[in-house]
Amino acid sequence: MTHFRYQSHTPATLHDIPHLTPKEHEILDWCSRGKTSAEIAIILNKSETTINFHMANLRAKFNVTSRHAAVLKAIKLGMTTLP
Template sequence: MLSPHPLVLADFERILAKPAFEVVAKQIESTLPPDMRKVTIPRAQVFVVDAHAARQATGALITNILERYPTARLIVVADKHTDANSYSLLRLGVKGLLSYEEAREQLPRALPLVAGGGFWVPRSVLSSFVDSVLESRTRRIRTESVANLSRREHEVLESLLLNLANKEIASKLNIAERTVKFHVSNLLSKFGVRRRADLILLCFQSRGTPV
């Protein structure tokens, strides 16, 4: 947990005071130095970052963490997350977004999910983010892979980007759930990823659309 405020760190430690979590709290300067390499950041599987600092400084901190620990997962906690700020954080590779109020109740549940490769982001934010991505059609994600997708695979991929579960996709497309699983498996293979969360993240970070 990284925060410039000792009271916030203490609150987070209290929230996560369970045997299932090994918590390392570190207080950082509210004004981060220009050379982020001088900031000491302990290794962790999941980082919970207090976004009290200016957006630019928070972005620099997140980028620095992922450069040092590429497999790390990040959850960002703030007073509130605007759409624009949420989109920027998702593009940086953040996997979870919580307000301080939400964190008090949801953080213990969000950590295991994010640690396992999932996302803890409100569906409304994901949906609006996908809409903003789909509006920008200037680039394609892995052009060769996309060109080889069938019409149904395009539809399933679009539904995955809306964070729909297999059962919801089956209902939306009026197909069997096992058929959805078949198409998801093909998509993972064609895009060279192992998990649907990685496929979604690939699409988001590419800032393009496969549709």
């Protein structure tokens, strides 16, 4: 079994921090609280498709392939914290 260790070699610069829309910040916050797209859709009174659209944008902006990786990267960059 391979084990991975989270490493941060250099501090984040302003160039590293992607610009997020207010809605993306809100969705990222709910993701950091462990909510699914369906749960976030209910909370924000939006469709699950809309939430998944914003999640795809977040993954692209953070250059990651999962919502969990996006949350971890946002934490690393100081953009959100764990609740």
